[in-house]
Amino acid sequence: MRDSLPPHRTIVRFAPSPNGLLHLGHARSALENWRTAEREHGTFLLRIEDIDADRCRPHYETAIFEDLSWLGLDWPLPVRRQSEHLDAYREALAELQALDLVYPAFLSRADSARAIASAEADGAAWPRDPDGAPHYPGAERAMAASQRRRRVEAGEPFAWRLDMRAACAGAAGRLQWLEADGAAGRMVEADPASWGDVVLARRDTPTSYHLSVTVDDHVQAITDVIRGRDLYHATSVHRLLQTLLGFPAPRYRHHGLVTDASGRKLSKSDGDTAIASMRAAGMSPASVARLAFAGEAPGDDQTF
Template sequence: MSIPVFRFAPSPNGHLHIGHALSALLNYEAARQMGGRFLLRIEDIDQTRCTPELEADMLEDLEWLGLEWETPVLRQSDRFDAYRAGLQKLSAFGILYRSVLTRSEIKQFVADCVEEGNDWPKDPDGVPVSPNDGMVLSDDERIERLSSGASYAVRVDMVRAMRYLKSSLTWQEAGSSLDALAEAPHPVSCDPSQWGDVVLARKETPTSYHLSVVLDDAYQGVTDILRGKDLYHATSLHRLLQQFLGLPSPVYRHHDLVLGEDGKKLSKSTRSTSLRSLREAGSTPADIRQLVGL
């Protein structure tokens, strides 16, 4: 019987808040209860927003919470070659293309469609899916932009990708609470097409969250992914990538989110209450555990 492997994979682009504390503590305690391993992964693809100073603060906060993890810690900034190789493997199936549409062009195209009275599909997060370049630009315009060195996003041709699938996709979902760890997982049907032509990389960066997370989880042998419910529907996209890349599918567990007073999930960008500010105000690790329901 294999040893369970859990991981916590934060991005050092801001200070950790209590929502991160919940996820980190759940993974750590789940690994302990199941006699497994607990890994820490630094998701620092964004080399502009992620800084050594923020990473140091993050590690200090996690140590203060009482967490211990295996070393060395994997950093995504050290694995760009692995992500390029993953892109090449996907490209061999003919399911990727370079999109030169700008964000403003996409936004305007969708707005025009809606104004004309046409419904435009949205992804599970409520964001309008991106139109294919051919819906907005002529072939000549697209070729000219690419030849002139314009920025581009590497997108999945979702229609073509779905045609490749021999059968429907599912993932295994299990309980996320510490009391439900032993419960048997159940299959969940998924439809990656809801995400449209999702971005997997950009001209300047050889990966996105979706690509790197499936490659890294497989590389590290992660067996149980315990993360927030905000990523529940993204699992369908991750299953699609795992299928094409020939990667194993872990058991997934999605826990409830810690919400702010406005009912929205906490965010670094909105400066939600950070662990550091709580520490400075006199909170203890036990206080944090109580605050997140543990």
């Protein structure tokens, strides 16, 4: 892994998952990164985040290449695919395990929901993360190491979760990031504790989004992370992991989201405003770019 960022050179990345067709929101993010690299004589990288083997498909990856090329973007080869670098994530997870900052979590989603519902029925105000999901109960934090080991060796399903309280204590000091939303930017106070004990890996997959994106950005020497506003709060977790793993912090910029007429964020699963559909309907790359930066998707009655 690289130990430091190359000086005075901007490196950005667009990192989609091949689990559906890219839509107008992806065009916005890709173009934001591309234009930054062009303006600053830097490098635009394409990364394929394909750790979810159940949902990612080769034809969607092919479609990503086609859509971005049609928009006028290009990038250095080879492209980094997360599925080809699982050992890097295992290494990072092992570092956190050696620091005793992760634990095997055995509760299923249903078991966790029942425990939370029971606590709330007794009048407890259960904490929730910035996305509105309840924090994991974390009873295993107090479990003896020998008991954890026996359950893991017995083959019980589990996920590796970050012990957030221990991790925040281990990071020591204030966590911040530079949000480059103006001429000078501003420093933002990170609040990783608001996420609770996030998942870092699963028994059958040695990573999760939070861990892999942190490792990848470091390995690829990303200087500027430019992504949608929906990931703004997740930056707190990434800053914590960067600190624990000894990685330097990139600059961040979280741009606005492209939404539909109701204000809902576009989704691959709903087939919203797919770039491929716009291309097939005869729209030009310039027209798609204008729509992406207008901040809104075309209405149902608009023809392309």
